[in-house]
Amino acid sequence: MSNVIKNPARLYSAEKPSAEQLKRFEKFVSGHYGALGLEWVYDEALSDGFRLEVGSDIYDWSREGRLRQLSDVLSSIDTEDAEKVIPMFRDALDKWRLKAVPEEVGTVLTVGDGVATVRGLPDCEYGEILLFEGGVRGMVQSITKAETGCVLFDSDGAVSAGSTVHRTKLAAGVPVGEGFIGRVTDALGVPIDGKGEIIAAEHRPIESPAPPIAARQPVNRPLKTGLLAIDAMFPIGRGQRELIIGDRQTGKTAIAIDTILNQKNENVICIYVAIGQKASSVRRLVKVLEDEGAMKYTAVILASASDSAPMQYIAPYVGCTLAEYFMNQGKDVLIIYDDLSKHAVAYRSLSLVLGRSPGREAYPGDVFYLHSRLLERSAHLSASMGGGSMTALPIVETLAGNVSAYIPTNIISITDGQIFLDTALFRSGRRPAVNVGLSVSRVGGDAMTPCLKNAAGSLRLELAQYREMKVFTQFSNYLDDGIQSSLRFGEVLMNILKQEQYRPYDEWEQVVILVSAISHGLDSLPDSGFEETLRNLCAGFAASHPDVVERIKGGEKLSDGDRAEIESYAKAAEYVK
Secondary structure, eight states, X not given: OOOOOOSOEEEEESXXXXXXXXXXXXXXXXXXXXXXXEEEEEOTTOTTOEEEEETTEEEEOSHHHHHHHHHHHHHTSOOSSGGGHHHHHHHHHHHOOOOOOOEEEEEEEEEETTEEEEESOTTOOTTEEEEEGGGOEEEEEEEOSSOEEEEESSOGGGOOTTOEEEEEEEXXXXXXXXXXXXXXXXXXXXXXXXXXXXXXXXXXXXXXXXXXXXXXXXXXXXXXXXXXXXXXXXXXXXXXXXXXXXXXTSSHHHHHHHHHHTTTTTTEEEEEEEESOOHHHHHHHHHHHHHTTGGGGEEEEEEOTTSOHHHHHHHHHHHHHHHHHHHTTTOEEEEEEETHHHHHHHHHHHHHHTTOOOOGGGOOTTHHHHHHHHHTTOOBBOGGGTOOEEEEEEEEEESTTOTTSHHHHHHHHHSSEEEEEOHHHHHTTOSSOBOTTTOEESSGGGGSOHXXXXXXXXXXXXXXXXXXXXXXXXXXXXXXHHHHHHHHHHHHHHHHTOOOTTOOOOHXXXXXXXXXXXXXXXXXXXXXXXXXXXXXXXXXXXXXXHHHHHHHHTTOOOOHHHHHHHHHHHHHTTTOO
C-alpha cells in the first residue's frame, strides 16, 4: 500500500458517475492510498471512459489508455521469427485482459538544451527512461525532492512546459547483436548508413556493473596494433585499458584505425565510437575501413558534433554495451572511444543545465566516476565466464601537451598505461609520434609473445641512451668516431619506429626489423626511403628464409640460429634497391 496522500483524488469523466459508482471509487482509493476525499471533474474529452488521478498515479480507462495497455502487450512480443509473428499476436490478444494498473505521470516544468525538468514523479529512478508526448524519450539524470531532471534523446521541439510525462519503469537500454557488425549507427543503435534495418538479438541496459575480480583473469594475451613503436615497447594486452593521449592533430585516431586494420586475421571484433567528431571525418574513416576490408568485423557508433549533448553522453555506454554482448559470448573485442575529452564536455553541459554545482574546470564532481564506471567494464574474463575480453583504447585530447589537466589526469589514473603523442615529434616527421619517455604500459612484457619480447630486448634502453647523448652533444664542436657511431645507431632506431599510416607490420616483420637494427645491421642505410627499405628487407628475408619466418610466426622464443640468420641477411644489404 502506498503512503497516505493528503490531497483528494480526482475522477475525470464526461458523464457524472452515480452515487453507487462514486462509492466504489472511494472504497478503491481509500483501500489503496488511505483515507482521503474523491472529487469529480467534468472532462468532455472522456466520453468513452474515465481517468482517476491519485497523487502521481493515474488510472487511465480512456480509449487511449486502454490502447496503450494493448500496445505494451504487443510490443513485448519477440518478433525475430517472422513465421510466428501472427500466431503470437493472436495468442496475446486471446489472453489479454484490461487491468486497473496505475501509471505514474508527471508534468514538464521547463525544457531546453536537450534537458527537461519534470514535477510529479517521486518514485522514478536514476537512469530510468521516461516517455514524453510525441514519443520523445528521455533518461533520468537528476532527482531532487522538488523535481526530476531528464536528458532527452530526441528533438525537444515536441516537448513543452505543461505536457505530460509517463514512467516506463525501464532502465535505458539498446539493441545488440551480430547484425551491428559492418554497420554505422547513431548513439541509440538506429542505423544511419542507409543499409536497412538491423535485426537485434536482444536488448541490454547501457549501465551494468563491471566484472568482479573473481570473474577476471590476468591480461596475458597480446592485442597487436601492427605499429612497431607500440608493440615492441608498450604492448597492449587483451582486456587492457590503454590511453592514447596528445594534442589535436598528432595522429591519435590514426593509431586507433591502424590497430583496427591489424585485427583482420586476429579474430577480434572492433567497435569504434565517435564522440563529437565531424560526420564527414567519420565517413572518410568508414570508407578506409571498407576499402581495407575491416568493416567485416567492425561496428561504428556515431554521435557527431552536430548531435545533442545527451546523444554524445550516451554513445560510449552504448558502444560498451555492444562490446559486452560479444565479450560474454567468449569473444575478444576492441573498443575505441574517440574521444573522452569531448564526452566530458558533453556531460559538463548537461550537468550545468541540470543545476549541478560546478567544480574544477567547471566539471561536475562525479566526472571521474563517469569514466571509471565505463572503463572498468573492460576485462579479460575467466575461463568459467567464457574467457572473452574487452580491450579499451580511450582517446583524450590535451592542450599544449598539458597532461596534468583535469580530464587527462583522471583517465590516466583509471587506465593501465598511456601512449603519449608528442606534437614536436609529429611536426618533425616522426609518425606515429610516440614519446618514448612519457608513454608506458603497465602490463608490459606479459602481453608480448616470447619471440617479440626477445627481439625487442634493449630497445628502450638504447633509445634512452641516445636521447641523453644527443642532448649533451648538441653544442659540441667535435665528436669522435665512437660518439658519431652511437648517434647514428640511435638515429637508425628512431627511423625504424617511423611507419606509414594504414600499413601495419605483421609480428614476424617486427621481429626481423628489430633484430636487424639492434645488431647494427642497418647502420649504413641512408635515411631517405628508410621505411620502404625495411619492407624490402622483410620481403626478401621471407623469400629466402621461409622456414625462419614460420618459426617466428609460432611465437616461441627466438633461437640463436634464427637470430644469426636475420643478422647475416641484414648486413648483406642485398635488399637495398
